[in-house]
Amino acid sequence: MSLCAPHAKILLLSSLxxxxxxxxxxxxxxxxxxxxxxxxxxxxxxxxxxxxxxxxRTGEGYGTGFFISADGYALTAYHVVEGGTQLSxxxxxxxxxxxxxxxxxxxxxxxxxxxxxKTPLNFVKVALETPMIxxxxxxIGNSRGDFLQSRVGKLLGxxxxxxxxxxxxxxxxxxxxxxxxxxxxPIFNVAGEAIGVV
Numbered sequence: 206m207s208l209c210a211p212h213a214k215i216l217l218l219s220s221l222x223x224x225x226x227x228x229x230x231x232x233x234x235x236x237x238x239x240x241x242x243x244x245x246x247x248x249x250x251x252x253x254x255x256x257x258x259x260x261x262r263t264g265e266g267y268g269t270g271f272f273i274s275a276d277g278y279a280l281t282a283y284h285v286v287e288g289g290t291q292l293s294x295x296x297x298x299x300x301x302x303x304x305x306x307x308x309x310x311x312x313x314x315x316x317x318x319x320x321x322x323k324t325p326l327n328f329v330k331v332a333l334e335t336p337m338i339x340x341x342x343x344x345i346g347n348s349r350g351d352f353l354q355s356r357v358g359k360l361l362g363x364x365x366x367x368x369x370x371x372x373x374x375x376x377x378x379x380x381x382x383x384x385x386x387x388x389x390x391p392i393f394n395v396a397g398e399a400i401g402v403v
Contacts, residue, residue, distance in 0.1 A: 241341040241357060241395065249343050250355040252397045255327035257345045257353055258294035260285055260304070260318075260389055269346045269353075269390030270294060270304075270318065271399065272328040277302070277320035280402055281389030283309045286316050294320050296327075297353050313373045315402055316389075329391065332398035336360055341395050342379050344403055346387025356381035360400075377401045 241249075253271075260270040260281055268285030272278070279294065286292055292304035302320035309316035320326065336342075337360065344356040358381030365378040379392065383403055392401035 241343075245395070246343060246355065246357050249393065249395065249397055250345070253329055253343070253391070253393050254297050254345060254353055254355075256329040257391060258296045258302075259347050259352060261293050261295060262286070262289040263291035263293075265289060267347060267386065268388040269386070269403065271345070271391040272320070272326050273331055273399065274328050275325035277322050277326055278307070279304070279318050279320060280391075280399070281316050281318060282402055283311050283314045283316040285389040286318065287311075292318065294318075302326075329393070330398045332394055332396070332400045336363065336377065336394065336400045338363060342381065342400065343393045344379070344381050344383060344387060344390055345393075346383065346390035346403060348384035348386035351386075356383055356387065358382075 257269060257271045258279070260268045262285075268281060270279045270281035270285070273280055286306055286309070289306075292306065294302045294304050296302075302322050304318045304320055307317045307319050340360050342358055342360050344358070345353055346356065347353060358379045360377060360379050362378035364375045366374050366376075377392065377400070387403045390403045391399045392403060394400050
């Protein structure tokens with residue numbers, strides 16, 4: 206069982222910092238909750254992986270993040286960047302970009318960072334629809350020595366209180382096998398839109 210920061214905080218943080226508004230593709234409930242085939246999971250992974258990155262803190266560990274705009278704005282978990290002196294993003298194309306911390310909400314464990322790049326970056330849309338319990342989800346992260354690999358599961362709960370100080374209140378609960386290193390990574394719906402942050 207894994208918990209991630211609520212999708213509403215992504216939308217709030219994005220809108221407060223004037224990130225461009227993203228439109229949402231409509232999906233039917235049957236599409237969202239039907240079992241995700243291996244082919245569909247691979248297609249979703251290949252579509253979204255270029256917008257994700259390994260977030261490295263010089264000499265201090267790593268986590269995951271994902272771009273939400275072509276000009277380098279990205280989301281991650283606050284505990285991944287907290288106290289970091291030098292942050293960088295390593296993409297699936299093995300490009301490395303310095304990152305600057307733009308803003309954060311420590312209580313919700315979410316942070317907005319910005320990459321310095323001379324060219325537009327791959328990015329994903331943030332979902333505007335409320336996720337549904339039972340819908341398929343895909344997370345991308347760097348746990349277990351993997352580099353930007355997928356974790357497939359289903360959304361088990363909305364607005365969950367884990368009863369632990371290290372999880373924000375109102376989290377999403379999913380059954381994908383997440384571990385340290387996946388923190389800050391995206392949780393995607395079947396349309397490839399971000400619905401949460403690990």
